[in-house]
Amino acid sequence: MSFARLPRRASSAFLAAIAVLSLAGCTGGRTDTRFVDSNPLPDSALHDMDANGHHGGRLVYATIGDPKTFNVALANETSSTDILDGPVFVGLVEYDNGKQEIKPGIATRWERSPDGLTWTFHLRQGVRWSDGHPFSADDVIFTTQVMYDEKVAAAVRELLKVNGQAWKWEKVDSLTVKVTLPAPFGPVLEVIGSMYLVPKHKLEAAYLAGKYEETWSINTPPDSIVCLGPYRIVEYRPAERCVLRRNPHYWKVDANGKRLPYFDEVVFLSVPDYNAAYLKFQAGESDLQDPVRPEDASSLADDAKRQGFSLTDLGSDIATNFMWFNLNPGKDAGGKPFLEPYKLKWFQDVRFRRAVSHSIDRAGMIRTALYGNGDPQYGLITTANKKWYNPNVPKWEFDPARAKALLDEMGFKDRNNDGVREDPAGHKIEFVLYTNSENTIRKQLASIIKDNLAAVGISCIASPIEFNTLISHIRQDHRYDAILLGLTGGVPPDPALSQNVYRSSGLTHQWWPEQKHPATPWEARIDKLMDTVVQEPDFAKRKAAFDEVQAIIGEQQPIVGLAREHLVVAIRDRIKGTRPSVLRLHVMYNLEELYSERGSGQVASR
């Protein structure tokens, strides 16, 4: 048959071509260069006792999206900050995601005046930028100048203020910096740790010319980007990858006195979506899968041993899933209320919110939507937040009978036997629950809520809509009944840094943002407690205040906690030194301590 001949010949030619290509791939690879430390170690290098590995190799991480900028002050979404914040740029102090505490970095030590207003930071001696230029207090002062400048859209700027007033930064000598606060502030170190230092000698000219925002874009030659972190950027190809190589002047050494970091190269592969990242991990083209979706965990576990990787369950994610009702009694420009007044009346009644919370089968959510791997959630803070989580908040457990009793007590009864209750005025108890359509888990949670509420006689219409529309409803037109969404929580997860969620005047005070005066006594109480959380320098007092905030939110249920999946990551076995944490970047936050097992060869040879 002549038909068969052509494909066969074609396919053998094809295979030959592949063989040539993969051969090229093998022989063309980098030969194993021994790492030679050619630069003198700084006088007071930081000895990282957790680091005990050896040099060489490459780490590959497939992640969704591309960095949008290399200008660290402007970076505000994870595809940029994952690369810049930590791996490339560092602050004065560092935050250990695993231990959830501040540790010395560029600043070796610091002192606080008794009133908590004056802080003195002592900088490490002999530190150099990645181009070899010496680092000094001038760089710190320059960084603060840039961050406070109104012309630079620096995300950290408002954090570096107390009550809208900037902190005063002074250079005492070339290795000492003094900070004076206008008023007491709790998370000083946390904020300072997220102010990433930039080199004066490289950027001052552009800054003085008013061109700071245009510097260090993705089109900047990577060589000219100078940093203090363990890695520097050497190559960037849009929608392909961003390659980091060891910073030859890094100022940390490991337990044996060898300079960190260990890997020669770290590659952030840019992939279009989760599925592509997952395929790359399965094919051995990347070393980490972070996160592993709940539905993939079991199938991945089957391959783990054969393919040489392990799954780690990091426990409940710090991000949350919850729903809330619109409590905003305002009217739009045309005098029309955002929400029908009778609905507002239901939602404002704490018994209604508790009844809803009682009706929700969180265990059922975990079983179905989260594939059995999750935790019920009752507040805005999960167990993942080691320092701030309060376990003693009221929990309105799954109890349909109690929910029904509460609704009866409010006078909500099914008067026409259609299975749905009506309020005393005859309005059907029905509301629309929005959630963002991009999130499959939330869509499932919404439909479970719908079923759960139907069982107690409430009609809930679950309606997934696009994320941007959802945000417009929350922020701009306030036209909605109820919304199911989540908060991701920053790093460090200090509540003072997300005070806008808790304060009644806050923009992200979801259920009724930007209140002129606290609408209820309990919101007034939360406002007062948040003053303590934000301003009190003493941690124990801050914690006590925030415990009470969590208890009030649990009691009043302005937000109804649902369920949260566990965060699972997959790491190839040859990668050592990992201490995964629920805080982003879950595996790579201690990048300088990670290393490749000897003798295991190059990463994913194909």
Next chain:
Amino acid sequence: MIPLLLGISILTFGIMELAPGDFLNTIRANDSIPPELVESMAKRFGLDRPWYERYGRWLENVVFKADFGESFSYRQPVFSVIVPRLGNTLVLALAAAIIAWGLAIPLGIVSAVRQYSWWDKGASFIAFFGLSIPEVFFALLLLLFAAKTGWFPIGGMRSLDYNDLSPVGKVLDVLHHLALPAIVLGTIPMASRMRQMRANLLDVLRLEYVNTARAKGLPERVVIWKHAVRNALNPLITLFGFTLAALLSGSFVVEVVMGWPGLGSLTLDALRRQDLYLVMGSVLMASTLLVLGNLVADVLLAVVDPRIRYD
């Protein structure tokens, strides 16, 4: 051409405006970014102005200064973001065109000349397969194939060791990455062109001058290649321009699914973020190419067929 592009720009701008929210919505939802910053960004990007004012200003800059605006997320002039991606898209479209035409014409000829032979049936099978399989599904299927066999990389354009390869190795490496996306993109046009080639040639072979040629005693090879195929090709040549245009629009889907770093994935990403001017820039760029493709088709038509003249 100018009114067409103007219309497209108004339409794109209008649709972007009708979509709820704007670029800053995602940032607004982030509780660690202070509202003061969001407002100052809105002012800087001009998002606090009404849409007609922004469109007017944008158009003015485009027409008088050839300035297509700045991308919100990259903070760069849109063209410096688009151009590298456009090159990649063109590479992919070109490769797909080569596959499509390189296979369609010989296969079409063979199946016409040996009508109802096994060759013809096989080629027809491939054609119907190509015509009926959705691009997205085919792309996913090939990705799965790549993942299972390990013969091809999963998405991307260059391997990690690219910089250490010899110039020949670099070309081979890109070709290795290009193969699957180009196959997906080339299959549909290949299938339809093949059917067209077959039908055209069959028509021509029935014409009298072919009989005349045979009657003259010309060898069959000369009859087919010199007389029949040439005439059967004519209508196809005009389609070439349209194919380029179709490949460009088709590449958007393939790029997104297979992770090819082209204009399509950039545009989709920009659309999701509502990065207004970047979307405008890429849509205009793509439309210009489409219009040019059609222009090429028209010109070819005129060149090939003397009956058609534009005055």
